Amino acid sequence: MxxxxxxxxxxxxxxxxxxxxxxxxxxxxxxxxxxxxxxxxxxxxxxxxxxxxxxxxxxxxxxxxxxxxxxxxxxxxxxxxxxxxxxxxxxxxxxxxxxxxxxxxxxxxxxxxxxxxxxxxxxxxxxPRYPSEEEQMSLRRQFQYFATAAVAGEIGGSAWSFGFPRPDGSGFVAKLEDIWLRVKDGVVGADGSAPRNPKDDGIDVVAWRETSDGLPGFLFVAAQVATGKDWKSKSIRSSVNNVFKRRWFTREPVTEMVVYHVIPFALADEGFRDDVLVVGNLLHRLRVPRRVAEAEKLVELGRIDVEAFGKLDETRTWIxxxxxxxxxx
Known part of the structure; x- marks a missing residue:
């Protein structure tokens, strides 16, 4: 023991x-x-x-x-x-x-x-060998990268690590513009009343399943990654459905954004229905690893892009x- x-x-x-x-x-x-x-x-x-x-x-x-x-x-x-x-x-x-x-x-x-x-x-x-403050911050950031891969595996599409700080160091609007060069549904442009320092506006992962015709109406995900005890209070459902498009686009996307929550916890079956009611679709500890495996296969085949996927191996070495x-x- x-x-x-x-x-x-x-x-x-x-x-x-x-x-x-x-x-x-x-x-x-x-x-x-x-x-x-x-x-x-x-x-x-x-x-x-x-x-x-x-x-x-x-x-x-x-x-x-x-x-x-x-x-x-x-x-x-x-x-x-x-x-x-x-x-x-x-x-x-x-x-x-x-x-x-x-x-x-x-x-x-x-x-x-x-x-x-x-x-x-x-x-x-x-x-005695408890992770330091710096290691804890790093592990939470690394979990966001695994969450990005998990969401990609969930929908079989490409995904971006959108949560702040972003792995490419980009600003909020610049990152949206970069993503929407591929997504195309809508035109990025902040409303004059929008926050001046949004960081990520609560969205940590953006993912989509590309269509061959380039038209709207595809599978599109906005996910929150939460590692704290208060994860259930961090639902982004209302913000994504009622605020995000109106705040950051001059021409709003018509594609519906499916809301996900990605957490490291293993949840009791009894309360799971209520969890989903509150936060949206859930990827938790008993789902994330298999979705990472699916994303890994698709990345190796060159079928999808997953931002920061190359960083996952660093986590394996650390563990x-x-x-x-x-x-x-």
Missing amino acids: TTGIDLPLDCLGDNDVMADYLELTAALSEDGRSSVADIVNAADIEAESEYESVSDEIQGHEAVADAALRRIVTRVRALGAAYPFELDPRGGILSLNADTLDLPKTAYLLSLLLANFRSVSPLLQDY QTFIEEARAA
Whole structure:
């Protein structure tokens, strides 16, 4: 078990937190493994006051371990080859070979780390090799690049990393003009009342599926990338549908913009419908890696362009180094 990864007792009812604990332990422990038995040991639930009998205690331990294992199995099934861990369900053992990381698996591990920053999760509160402030900023920026690829894979089209600061260093209107040289539906031009320093106006990724006739009415996406605990409060649906076109175009596009939210979190099934109602279509941790894999294939075939795609490999190197340092410590 990895010293410094904590599982508070009040998190035992949260299956995603327990699953994250197992994954972080497998990723960062010296032997690259974790066990569902670690859930029971880490939470220190052996207190006599918790159970009326030994039989009740055993059943309680088994229920906790089974819940965590079931959530891991859900992740395995959802992600397939994009899931970075190997699961031995017979022994409840989870393991990670960091030498075999590809871009989809890197996307998952980056999401796992972001979802457990101290501002969001209790698991790494006392972890000794916690990312520095500079590393945290860099990881959030890198997630935007993975989100750009994920949106591209989602629609099978080209995508731009539009969130500020942009990888090409461009200004807001200049970037819009560059994108609309290809999109063509509408004419870029800020209204006189528009903000003077918009940065990105809440849109972090722009993506479209090109049509051969060059006419409007194509699949077009505007996405917000959110890595903080307050991600659900950052919906851009109203802004995209009611403000964006009127603010930044002298001739408004007629193509409808589909709104997406891209986050590093693994969400509970029970609340997912409401999440979509609030923020629009969702790409979360159990979807992003597979979409990155699809984008990678299309990029290799030369069918789409994904801005900053070349930076994804830098993240893989950073994640591998981080795991190596953690395991050595």
